Amino acid sequence: MLVALEMDYFSEGYRTMHSNCVDLPMAGAAGFHQYENYFYxxxxxxxxxxxxxxxxxxWVASRRSILNKLGLTLKVTEVLDAVGLLSAIRMNIDQQCPVVLIANYNDLFFLSQYGTVVDDHAVLITEYDSARRLIVIRENQLNKEVTLNVMKGEPFFKLQLTEEMIADIWNKSNASFKEIRNYCYNKLFSVAKIGxxxxxxxxxxxxxxxxxxxxxxxxxxxxxxxxxxxVSRMEGLNDANAVAVxxxxxxxxxxxSAIIMFDIFEKALPWLxxxxxxxxxxxxxxxxxIKFRYHLISSLHADTLRRKLMLPDRILQLTEEIRQLDTELFSLLSKLLAHHHKEQESHNAAQAWTNYxxxxxxxxxxxxxxxxxxxxHxxxxxxxxxxxxVTDSWHSDTAQPVHxxxxxxxxxxxxxxxVIRHSPAPGYITxxxxxxxxxxxxxxxxxxAVRNNESVLTAHETDGCSFRYIRLYITYPAQNDFQARIYELEVWGLPDITQASKI
Known part of the structure; x- marks a missing residue:
């Protein structure tokens, strides 16, 4: 009998280059309980x-501190052998708690890093089938090359493994954790709702x-x-790969992380x-x-490889630039939030408007x-x-570019x-x-009139106009094809005076 936790693939989420391959699955587990939790x-x-x-x-306390803000917690189950591992997986899934199994890349035979990379990785476990002795994992490192250019995030694809495969992965990884990752040794993690x-x-x-x-x-x-x-510490290693890692x-x-933060700022302030x-x-x-941070880290990397020390004046200059940009970030956010609340007050006053x-x-x-x-339709x-x-948007045919x-x-x-709400998928926005x-x-x-639009939501204000018919005339439907995709067209105006007088 298959027991499954249904969760989103999060194809509109992030990639490991933005976070890491342990905390993204942790975010996915949080997202099972509520979709937005992944992004939070x-x-x-x-x-x-x-x-x-x-x-x-x-490590555990820091993740719990994040999950607690979401009404969740990180459960830690003590596991001593493969039998206990499989029992703990089934118990957690039965309790509606997605499992986060931390393993070593070196032991994950289904990934390209198998046998070559010694580093932590996590997979989500969301289903089991006792009759067939199968475990279903969610893995966001599968098909990375395929999804890179067509999806924003790295989706959690499903993969069926036998119980023996899961046990073998855990046994091998657990042996290495005894020495280098004590918080993972004999441990299985899951994310549960607590309040x-x-x-x-x-x-x-x-x-x-x-x-x-x-x-x-x-x-x-x-x-x-x-x-x-x-730099002095790296001199003793003399290993370019260690520096790269x-x-x-x-x-x-x-x-x-800065890319994630600015994405969330935009989600919080969609009117931008x-x-x-x-x-x-x-x-x-x-x-x-974002560019400053990219170039700074690239420069530090290059100087480390050259064993080039930084002069005190240069350190002072860089720290001041970081501090100044952070100050500007918080100042800008303060202004944006103030504007948002002012606009929200105006919006509340306009709630009497009608979406015709x-x-x-x-x-x-x-x-x-x-x-x-x-x-x-x-x-x-x-x-x-x-x-x-399929049921909540209009899609045109694909035969011609004008719709x-x-x-x-x-x-x-x-x-x-x-207000026009376009397709949220990159490459298919009007x-x-x-x-x-x-x-x-x-x-x-x-x-x-709009040209070269890149926004999922576009809004157009007028000083006042009066029409019976409104037409959205699309001359360039999408970057990738000739199909128009409109999820919502809202037309707001003053309420009908005749109807209002009857109320």
Whole structure:
């Protein structure tokens, strides 16, 4: 009998170059309990590596400190042999707790690093079949080369292994952990729910970050200040591979983590993509911050290989630049959050507006059909849901590059704001389009025109316009093909005075 925990593949998540191959599976386990937990965990881990007190502390305690904010905990089960291992796996899955099995790359026969890399790795275990003696793992290092150019993250693909295979991996890895990873020796980890989360949204996550860390010194500063000692230590090793491994860890901790943090900032403040002025300020600073860290770590790596010590003035200069960029980061976030709350107040005042698209009659130039009974209808672009692309979005056919989606608002309406939610998949976001209005479907007036769009959500404000028909006219549907994909088209305006007077 198969017992399975259903979880997302997290193809829109992150890659090991941004975090590491132990904490991404940990994030996946957290994401089983609630989808957003994957992103919350990776953000909190990135913050810990840069400013957190537990960055160099107890491994289990530091992960628990992150999971506790999500209403979760890291369970540790003592395992003495293969029989106990398999029993613990089944028990945890029965209790709705995804298992995190930490192993050594050197012992994972299904990965390309097998037999060549001595380093920690973790796999998720989410299913077992006692009758067939199978264990189903979730592995995000499979098919990395294939997914690199088509997916943002590294998905947790399923892989069936026999119980004997799992036991063999554990036995071999566990033997090495006795000497070098005592916290893993005879241990099996799982993620369990223990209460209500402290974090309920991306916005709360960023607000908490700003409040707790704005006055702390970065661990990157400490790394620069210890650089000369590190060079001296490396001289004794005389091993370029050891240096490369150390700086790969450093790059993930300080550069990859910054990519995650800025991604979460954008999730917390989705209006940035539609606000030209703030979007440019944020984007410019993001690029500056991330590029500085990339070039700094590359320079430190090169100097270590050359055994080149850093002069005191250079150390002082770099630490000051790091400190200054961090100060600018927290200052910018403070301004963005202040603007967000101001806009939220205005938005709340505008809640009396009506989304006329919700009751519009909708048509399109074409509708994509998976099969005769499964069609991505034009009407699905105004149903208010975005749960499933098959049932909650309009897709055109792929025969030609020009497509249109037409809304009949049933009568002339006073309109103020238009919101378009495009496909979230990179390469399939609507590139070029015009938003048009008409009162007779013959003469069309341009409301907005967009070229080379890269945003999943675009919003267009007007000083006021009055139309019965709204047309989204798409001239460049996507970077990768000719198919238009619109998950939602919202048309906001003042409420009908006649109807309002009857209330």
């Amino acid at each position: 965990y990776t953000f909190l881990y990135a913050v810990m590596m840069n400013w957190g007190e537990a960055a160099d502390g107890d 209500e989360p402290e974090v309920h949204s991306y916005l709360e996550l960023v607000e908490d970050f700003l409040e707790c860390y704005k006055n702390r010194s970065s661990h990157l500063i400490e790394a620069v200040e210890r650089f000369n000692d590190n 150390e700086f790969e860890t450093m790059r993930r901790s300080y550069h990859g 993509s539609a606000h030209e002025e703030w979007g440019q300020i944020f984007g410019g600073f993001r690029d500056q911050y 698209a919700a009751c519009a009659e909708v048509s399109a130039d074409s509708e994509y059909s998976l099969d005769p009974e499964t069609v991505c 034009a009407s699905q672009a105004v149903n208010g849901r975005r749960e499933n692309w 249109w989606l037409l809304l009949d608002l049933l009568k002339r309406r006073d309109l103020l704001r238009f 590139m070029n389009y015009e938003l048009q209005g008409s009162n007779d479907t013959e003469q069309w007036e341009q409301i907005a």
